[in-house]
Amino acid sequence: MEHTIRFFAGVAEATGHREYTVRLQEGATAGDLLAKLQADFPAAAELLGRCFVSVNQEYADRATVIREGDELAVIPPVSGGSGNDPRFEITTEPLSSDRLIRKVSNPYAGAVLTFVGTVREFTNGQRTLHLEYEAYPQMAVKKMAEIAAEIEAKWPGTQVAISHRIGKLEIEEAAVVIAVATPHRAAAFEAGRYAIERLKQIVPIWKKEVWEDGSEWKGHQQGPWNPLAHPLE
Known part of the structure; x- marks a missing residue:
């Protein structure tokens, strides 16, 4: 073959x-x-x-x-395309939390929570110049949809949208935006945290940290974690 x-x-x-x-x-x-x-x-x-x-x-x-x-x-053992469902996307364009809120807002929601992950300049005293993100777009979007299905099963009535940017990102730019809309506020905080942790675990997205003195591909899908397991369930 x-x-x-x-x-x-x-x-x-x-x-x-x-x-x-x-x-x-x-x-x-x-x-x-x-x-x-x-x-x-x-x-x-x-x-x-x-x-x-x-x-x-x-x-x-x-x-x-x-x-x-x-x-x-x-x-690769590191983390850190659009499909048919417009709630989930990999894009090279700047991200908008307002746009994601519109995707999940609905008459049954009593709370809408957004998480915005941004590029920071200093990590443990080391200065980052910029980040470069890369993804397996088709699989990434598929896994985002799986995360939403997990959330909707755990917190009924929840709507989820996830956008992740790829390419070169400067300091303070948004790399990921997650929006969750839930009937009650407690579920919004729980579902939002679950979404970003699962994204780090199973969505094939990687970042290259570019420093003043070098660079390295880094992320969250490394070490003993097995992507075939579901440790947060």
Whole structure:
């Protein structure tokens, strides 16, 4: 089987490819794919060994069998397109909290809460010049919708909208805006916090911090966290 693999963020930089074509045997797994890529890109082998594979825009464990026609991507172990539902988007344009509020406002809502994540200049004494965000847009929007479904199940009557900006962002610019509308105010605070934590966990978005003396891809999908689990449930 011949497959074209999509690479993002640090993996794209380490391999020098945004897309890469490989041949796999019938019955090959996601683990076999990563092993093949490690052999093809020895300089990036350590990084690839910590990556996830997505199959048809879903996180796959390493035993998942890859089939003809599957859409494959390598998801870097860091975090931190528009679909059919206009409440969820990846965009290069400046974000507007007012626009998201209009998407969730409804006659049954007694509270509308917005969260705006912005680019800060100093982190632990280190000065950031700017951030560069990258995403797997189709999968990101799909995962945003999944987060909304989780929230609507936990807090009935809640409406959720999420927008995340990609590209180069300057200090103080908004990177993400989340709006939740709930019948009562307590649920708005709870649902808003749940939304941003889940976004950090499962949505394939990465940021590159550019400092005065270097840069690094950083984020939240790193370390022991398993994206196939749901720790907040």
